[in-house]
Amino acid sequence: MTSATYFSDLKVRVAQNTGLCLVIVGFIAFYVFYNMNHPRGFSTAVYIQNSNEVFTLAMVAMAQTVPVLMGGLDLSVGAIMTLVNCLASHLLSGSPIQILLGMITCLATGALCGFINGCVVVYGRIQPIIATLATGAIFMGIALFLRPSPGGNVDGDLSWAATNDLFEVAATYGLFDDGKAAWFQPIAWLPVPLLLILITAAFIWMPFARSVTGRSVYAVGSGEGAAYMSGLNINRAKLAAFTLGGFFAGIGGLYLALQTSSGNADIPQAGAYTLNSIAAVVIGGTSLLGGVGSAIGSIFGALVLRTISFNFRIFEIDPLLQPLFEGVVLLAAVSLGALSVLRVKNTLESFR
Amino acid sequence: MTTQDTPVSTRRFAISADDKPIIVAACFILVILAIGTGYTLITQGTATLLSPAYLLQQLQVGAFLGVVAAGMMLVILLGHIDLSIPWTVAAAAMMATAVGGAAAIPVGLAVGLLVGLVNGLGVAYLRIPSMIFTLGVNAVMRGLMVAYTGGFAPQTAATPLMQYLAVGKIAGIPVALLVWAVVSVGVIMLLNRSAIGRYIYAIGNKEAAAYLAGVPTKRVIIIAFCLCGMLSGLAGTLLAGYSTKAYQGMGDAYLLPAIAAVVIGGTQILGGRGRYLGTLVGVILIVLLNSVLSIMQMPEAGRQVIYGTVIILMLLVYGRNQKVTQ
């Protein structure tokens, strides 16, 4: 491919993803501004702290994206995240093999919860919204069974390694001369959570988006009738969308356990994660009507949301105003998304 | 679409499609009572659950949920949902106690009405899915209240009138129950006897057809959301009277049970069908379920699981053949 066509392609892609580009630019602007005003700005310590604070929300936002792309909504992502969080607080200790199995169990639980959502929606033929509201209560109940009060036992080394930079990973596990190998230095500063986000996006989301099933998810959200006429497997797409959503939420819950070294079945916290996941999805340029957007955008949506809070902190703005601000941002974002409705020329077309 | 093809002659003895969930739910209430009574008989040797005084007391507590569910039902019949209820309840309670005096209750209702108006405008004019819009409004209300109270329970107390409405008794009957009864009569009149009630069902069934029949669809949507908000405000003021003050998160425990009560009562979650009697039965079912669970000392965990399971099971029983999203 010549560079000329490469650039014209790039132009097309940018034009199609103006929402994503805007949110990326917005994030960079907010984040640079934050670092410039932070006393220890542009340092590894700040990056590590911030990426830790972003990780779980980023995962929950990715989890919300998949059902939304399909034209649904998952009100149980916060509950699934909490359930896996509580489960992890029991399983992430002991021998390395036990820990590994524990992590696998946690992720499988997340995916299973999502799969159950999918089954209720596809085979129970219950609206996604009400189905996930109900399953969310069930998941939350199980989380409360697992962790009636906050606490838990999480392997300290793993927790330390997962929430710091790569240097600490190497130092903790005695790799690469305890992280002092010369070749390792250029990447040693990278925060692990940031790396994990990149890995999840590149090795789970991107392949899914490029699979036939992933394409079908977009197709169903874009027009279920046309997707059916094109011979796509609608039910499989829906099941896959909810299952992958549950899996992402599971990663978030697992990480939260590592970050806090405990599990906490906090109902308001789960609700806040669900709400913020919707906000992140909308800010990240994904249409609530389905078919348009990507989980990458939602990651940046989560980044923007969190960076706004960081700025709140640095300027010592009353933290009591933060919930209000989050609510206003969400409301403004969905209202902007609805402007297209006002352009409909035939009123009958607005009844969907 | 199922239709009841009952011949006219046997109609009197046939059960209509709308009655079936109500009967199922009523039977389930009897099952709950039987299980609860069995439990108390074994553990305590008494049938506390069946004593009129106990039942009245439970219904008094249930009145708050009943008022919220009545409003929620109007919105669900339209094919929408109101997720802003938790913080509408809390905001109304906080504002009512803050103002105090004779204006307390009107202020509480006005707060609810205002939230409902915002919801209605967003849903009717911007056509934002009510699910999302009311969720956002809930967040904004929470933010406003957190900013206003500083995140703590307000120090102001409920007025004597609020307390009387919530815990007082007339001839042994709790006043809260009477309030619920008045609200119920109002909603029944609205749904069955007024044009707006018919319009609500019509919009919930087929908004396009209602619109083409000259129904003022936007106005009806706004009115329904306003009523729902106002009833949440009423519940908030009552609740503040019950616990003598307002506190953070006081409405959180009402959203899911209210939706559950409406849905269990046979109202279709996509709108257009359902009877208020069903919602009443649904509220009583949930209240009794709750009290049996607390007699059994069921932890919060079990309650959550049971709520979720009951909603899904009931929907599976009633809802197999309802319309599916396009």
Place this chain on the structure above:
Amino acid sequence: MSLDDDLTARSDDSETAQSAHMSLSQITKRYGGVTALDAVDFKCDLGSIHAVLGENGAGKSTLIKVMSGVVTPDEGVMKLAGNPITFAGPSAANAAGIVCIFQELSLLPDLTVADNISIADPPRWFGLIDAGAQRRRAETLLARIGCEDVNPLSLVRDLPLSRRQMVEIAKALAKDPTVLILDEATSALTATDVDRVFEILRLLRDDGISILTISHRMHEIEAVADRCSVFRNGQHVQTFDQGTRTADQIVQMMIGREISTHFPPKPDPGSSETTGEEQPAKALELTAFSWDDRLSNLNLNVEAGEIVGLGGLDGQGQKELLLGLFGVLKATSGTISVNGRPARINSPLDAKKAGIEMALVPEDRKIEGLMLPMSIEDNLAVASLDRLSRGLLVDRHALQAATEDGIRRMQIKVGNITDPVSTLSGGNQQKVVIAKWLMTNPKIILLNDPTRGIDVGTKQEIYHLLRDLAEEGAAILFYSTDYEELIGCCDRVVVMYDGQIVRELEGENITEHNIITSALNINGATP
């Protein structure tokens, strides 16, 4: 009739029997009591463009659905390259090389052109969609139809309608068809774009593909078709080489249905004309009415006591005109006057108001006309609840009286008025829709194809009712896809083509021949 017989006698069906690529013999398809295809013999050849003509309801669509596996015929045999075949569904037909492009586009607007073209079976690389290969495939196919300018990476929703149609063709070609069927594929396109599509069709024909196209535009058929087949009443009338029949002869083949219904007598056109100098204000008058790109500059009036028919082929803007009058469409331009006074109608609610008193019987009674699960009573009352209410509450006695009156007037056969309206037959359901509006005492009645899918008896009742209403002074604007109805019922017929009024027929001039010629826009220039 004699000309018709003559033409049938000269039929030259036998000519190409041996080289037929796909052939249908004695294919019959019935829907309920209606025979949509009646023992049809039909063939199409490789390397030829074959046009299928016929008026609304002649059986063209059913023919296509049978060929593309959407419906299974009740009787008859289909053969492909000499071998008998049956299709389990559209994908089976696709696999056999028969691909149909339906009127409603089947593209996914939020996906890219390349995604759409390969949606059914994308090229894969270790299970994942190979974007590069998919793009090259799209480029090849687009190049084959001369659309190199369409970027495979653009989203379908960003393309103009004409380009989407090209993508639809490319998507069909991706399935490697030997028979390509186009169902009114050009109806949404402008003249330049139509030429472009024809260019492509010729290219494909020269590649040896058998192309079957349904079009209502006579000049288009003249431009592109090699052979033509005319259908009428579910029967194959004749197949001939393009150019061997005149447009007039073709129209003759298309008409000639037997009159099966009786219409109420029309009033003498002379008697209604006022003798005085002063012209009374028209009940409904439309000046320079336009909307979007679907309606342009319409001028129309309907007098009180008059039934005006809207004719023309399906989808020429008739539905939009009625919706526009009723306040459903936003941003219309031009003026609507009612009884000489300009009327602002921004919603059906406005249209119902005193001084306008308009009613619309909508196209699809199941979606737009009725709330199916609700009771007959509720459906009847919904448009007049405002006038039946006293204060907040509905006056039950007035409601009962009004619904009983509506039922009696329309002679709706009802068991119990609290039964769901969905328990009624189609004809009775339509009567409920009409009765609902009669209960509001409308002065202007708009009807959108009210007799579609209704039994003959109910149809006749509706015709008589319309005439009665007109005699009581209502102004009626009546769109029908059934020409016979327009001829039998209307005092005047206005024929629409491509969002414009192309002809106004009155009195003796309302004939099937005139309606069809103007509907096909044979004489008029292309707008």
